[in-house]
Each structure stands twice: as C-alpha cells, then as structure tokens.
Amino acid sequence: MRTLDWSRRRGVSMEEGDRCCCCCCGEGGRERGREREGEGEREGEGAGGRRFAPQVKKRPACLVAALLLLVSAALALLLVYGARCHQSRDGQPMKEPDSRSSGTKSKLQQMTDVMNPSAMLTAVCETVRTSRLSSSVLLDSNSEGEYLEWESEKGNAHCRGGFNYSGGGLVVPRTAIYRVFLQVTYERRKECSGQLRLSNSVFFITESYKHNVLLLSSVDTVSSSLEHWRKSLYTAGSFHLEAGGRLRVTSSHRECVVDREELLFFGAEHLSSEGTVP
Numbered sequence: 268m269r270t271l272d273w274s275r276r277r278g279v280s281m282e283e284g285d286r287c288c289c290c291c292c293g294e295g296g297r298e299r300g301r302e303r304e305g306e307g308e309r310e311g312e313g314a315g316g317r318r319f320a321p322q323v324k325k326r327p328a329c330l331v332a333a334l335l336l337l338v339s340a341a342l343a344l345l346l347v348y349g350a351r352c353h354q355s356r357d358g359q360p361m362k363e364p365d366s367r368s369s370g371t372k373s374k375l376q377q378m379t380d381v382m383n384p385s386a387m388l389t390a391v392c393e394t395v396r397t398s399r400l401s402s403s404v405l406l407d408s409n410s411e412g413e414y415l416e417w418e419s420e421k422g423n424a425h426c427r428g429g430f431n432y433s434g435g436g437l438v439v440p441r442t443a444i445y446r447v448f449l450q451v452t453y454e455r456r457k458e459c460s461g462q463l464r465l466s467n468s469v470f471f472i473t474e475s476y477k478h479n480v481l482l483l484s485s486v487d488t489v490s491s492s493l494e495h496w497r498k499s500l501y502t503a504g505s506f507h508l509e510a511g512g513r514l515r516v517t518s519s520h521r522e523c524v525v526d527r528e529e530l531l532f533f534g535a536e537h538l539s540s541e542g543t544v545p
Contacts, residue, residue, distance in 0.1 A: 382537075387423060388417035388534055389424045390526040390527055415521075417516075437533075443540040444540070445508050447504060448534060448535070449483060450533075454496065454497040455493065455495060462490055463520055464519065467518050469514060471513070472513050472515065479515070483504055499530065508535075
C-alpha cells in the first residue's frame with residue numbers, strides 16, 4: 268500500500284512539475300515570441316527605411332538630370348540662333364574681324380619692311396615723262412641722255428622699308444649693301460630707223476659727291492630694217508649705297524621703249540648692313 272501511495276504522489280508531483288514547466292515554458296516562449304516580434308518589427312522598419320531611402324535619393328538626381336537637359340537645350344538654341352545671325356546674305360558664314368591679330372600682323376610686316384627695304388618701279392601707264400640729265404655727266408654720243416620716270420604705287424610697283432621715289436630718282440633709306448636691277452625692252456617703231464645702238468644706264472648721286480656715279484650699263488645693237496623685232500636689256504649688281512642718295516636710269520632711243528610693267532622695271536633691295544662690296 269505504501270508503495271502505491273508513493274507512486275501516486277510521485278505521479279502527482281511530476282504532473283505539477285510538468286505543469287510548471289509548461290507554464291514557465293509558455294510564458295518564456297510568449298516573451299521570446301514577443302521579443303522576436305518586436306525585433307521583427309524593428310527589422311521591418313529598418314528594412315522599410317532602407318527600401319524607401321533610394322526613393323528619397325532618386326528625387327535630387329532626377330532634378331539634376333532635368334536641369335542638365337534644360338541647359339543643354341538652351342545652349343543648342345543659342346548656337347543655332349547665333350550661327351543664323353552670323354550668316355551673310357548669300358548664306359555663307361561671316362567671320363568676325365580680329366583687330367588684334369590684324370594689328371599684330373601689320374606691325375610685324377612693318378618691322379620686316381624696315382629690316383629689309385626694297386623697291387620695285389615699273390612703267391608708267393601713260394606716256395613716260397623724262398627730264399634732261401645734268402650737263403656735268405659725260406654720255407655716249409649715241410645716247411639721248413634722259414632720266415626715265417616710273418610708277419611707284421600701282422600694279423607691281425612698291426616702295427617699302429624707307430625707300431622713296433621722287434622726280435625720276437629712287438631715294439636710298441639707309442647706308443647698306445643693295446642689289447640694284449634694271450630691265451628695259453625695246454621694239455620696232457616707225458620712229459626707229461637704221462642701225463640702232465640700244466643702251467641703258469643706272470646712276471647714283473649723293474649729297475656728298477654732288478655728281479652721278481655710273482653703277483650699271485647694258486648695250487646692244489639691232490637693225491630697224493627687220494619688220495618685227497623686240498629686245499630686252501637686263502642688268503643687275505650689288506653696291507654699297509649711302510643713305511639719302513638717289514638712283515636714276517637713262518635710256519637711249521626712248522621712242523622705242525615698251526611701256527609695260529612686265530617689260531620695263533627698275534629697283535633695289537637690301538642685302539646686308541655690314542661690310543662693303545670689294
């Protein structure tokens with residue numbers, strides 16, 4: 268009997284223990300479940316925050332992209348409108364003059380001209396005027412002794428770097444070595460008859476010497492009995508010339524000279540400012 272009572276008591280105590288454990292486990296489980304639900308809610312909120320964060324960040328990016336598109340469109344319109352405004356009447360684009368670059372180029376050109384003076388005189392378009400050579404100069408008996416006059420501005424003619432032309436004379440800008448050249452072309456005219464002795468000469472006169480110095484001369488003969496003829500006499504040389512001196516040209520049979528700039532020309536160009544021609 269004692270054994271049965273002890274067994275019953277033990278079973279009751281075990282049931283009570285189980286009940287306590289179940290209660291304890293139930294309450295603990297419920298608390299753990301609540302904690303887990305709270306953590307889940309917090310995680311959900313965190314996850315939701317992370318999910319909504321990109322949407323919040325996307326809005327400024329969209330605004331920036333829209334602004335960039337607007338700016339690009341405005342620039343494109345300005346470029347198109349400006350191109351149309353800068354077109355000429357014939358539809359070709361007009362280039363705006365660059366005053367600075369043009370001014371710089373002109374200054375460089377002036378400096379180049381000053382460093383390298385040159386002159387090219389050509390035939391006068393109208394009848395060439397001449398003046399008599401000074402009686403102090405001895406001339407060949409067949410020469411008429413006339414200064415030729417020249418064109419100094421029109422066509423291929425020019426005076427640069429200080430050269431100046433006046434009254435048949437080409438004025439030298441500064442003391443230096445110059446190359447002097449001359450070409451005179453003759454052709455048959457009614458005024459020319461018999462055996463002709465053609466001659467050209469270049470003289471240089473300075474303020475110090477007061478007389479002409481012969482620098483260049485060319486001579487040739489031709490028979491006017493030929494029905495058609497044309498002859499060009501060319502001569503050139505290098506000389507040391509003083510500043511302020513004048514170069515002048517004489518020619519025989521002026522009535523047979525061809526007045527065309529490609530056939531009748533005279534000039535000088537700077538070579539060196541040091542030394543003298545031996």
